[in-house]
Amino acid sequence: MVLTNRFKGSGIRLSQLRWGAPLLYVLAMNLRPALDVTFIEAHRRVRPAVTFVCIASIRVTPPPRNSQQTLLAGQSILQFNALRVKEVDYMLETERLTLRAWAETDAESLYSYAKDPDIGPIAGWPAHRSKEESLNTIRHVLNGKECYAICERGSNNPIGSIELKLNGHTDMTDRDDECELGYWLGKPFWGRGYMPEAAKEVIRHGFVDLGMSAIWCGYYDGNLKSKRVQEKVGFVYHHTCDEVPVPLMHEVRVGHVNVLTKSRWQNLAAC
Numbered sequence: 151m152v153l154t155n156r157f158k159g160s161g162i163r164l165s166q167l168r169w170g171a172p173l174l175y176v177l178a179m180n181l182r183p184a185l186d187v188t189f190i191e192a193h194r195r196v197r198p199a200v201t202f203v204c205i206a207s208i209r210v211t212p213p214p215r216n217s218q219q220t221l222l223a224g225q226s227i228l229q230f231n232a233l234r235v236k237e238v239d240y241m242l243e244t245e246r247l248t249l250r251a252w253a254e255t256d257a258e259s260l261y262s263y264a265k266d267p268d269i270g271p272i273a274g275w276p277a278h279r280s281k282e283e284s285l286n287t288i289r290h291v292l293n294g295k296e297c298y299a300i301c302e303r304g305s306n307n308p309i310g311s312i313e314l315k316l317n318g319h320t321d322m323t324d325r326d327d328e329c330e331l332g333y334w335l336g337k338p339f340w341g342r343g344y345m346p347e348a349a350k351e352v353i354r355h356g357f358v359d360l361g362m363s364a365i366w367c368g369y370y371d372g373n374l375k376s377k378r379v380q381e382k383v384g385f386v387y388h389h390t391c392d393e394v395p396v397p398l399m400h401e402v403r404v405g406h407v408n409v410l411t412k413s414r415w416q417n418l419a420a421c
Contacts (some may be wrong), residue, residue: 223406244351249298258284259307263336272373275398300348310335314346322366331367344414346382357412364411371404385410
C-alpha cells in the first residue's frame with residue numbers, strides 16, 4: 151500500500167499511540183482487517199496547536215479490530231493538499247496570516263503575482279513568463295525546509311513567500327545557528343502590514359523553534375520597501391557590498407546587509 155494523498159480538503163484525525171518505540175501516530179481511514187496500518191512519526195513543536203508530521207513507513211501489523219477507527223490527536227486536524235505526501239509541514243500562524251509549505255497546486259496563484267515586473271526584478275529574479283515556469287519554481291526554488299507560502303487566514307491561496315534560508319543555501323553565513331530571511335509579497339497586498347507581520351512570526355520561529363543565534367537579511371540598493379520591512383522587525387545595518395552579482399538578472403548591484411541577533415530580538419520583545 152503506497153500512501154498517496156486523496157484527502158484534499160478533508161480533515162485527517164490522528165491519535166497518539168504507543169506501538170513499540172518510538173512514539174508513533176497512526177493514520178486510520180476506515181481500515182479493513184486486510185489492510186496495512188499506516189504509521190506516522192510525529193514531532194510536536196513548541197506551539198501546542200501545531201504538529202509536524204512525517205510519514206515514516208507502512209507496515210503489515212495485526213489488523214485493528216475496529217474497521218471504523220477514528221484516531222484523535224488532541225484537537226488537531228491536518229489538511230492535505232499535495233497529490234503525493236511524504237511530509238506534512240506544520241504551519242505558522244499570525245493574527246491575519248497562515249504560513250504553510252508550497253504545493254504544486256499553487257502554481258496558478260504564484261504565476262498571478264510573480265508575472266508582475268514590480269515584484270521579482272527588484273528582488274533579483276525575473277518576472278515569470280508562464281504558469282509552467284511558476285510550477286518549476288515551486289519544485290526547485292520554493293522547496294526549502296523553511297520556505298512558506300503566505301496566505302490570508304481563511305484562504306489557502308498564496309499571496310507571497312517567506313523563507314529562512316539555512317546554512318548551505320545562503321551566502322550570508324556559514325554557521326548552522328544562523329540563517330538568511332528572504333521574502334516577497336504580491337502587489338495587491340502591499341501597504342497592509344502583511345510582510346512585517348509574517349516576518350515577525352518567522353523570526354520568532356527561527357530563534358525559538360530552530361535555535362538560531364542570528365538572522366541575516368539584505369536588500370538591493372533602491373528597494374526601500376524591503377528596507378522598511380527589515381527596520382520594522384528589528385534588523386540593524388551591518389555592511390554594504392558594492393558589487394553583488396545578480397545572476398538571474400545578469401547584473402551587478404549594490405547590496406545592503408542587515409542582521410538581527412537573538413539577544414536584540416529578545417530585548418525588543420521585552421519592551
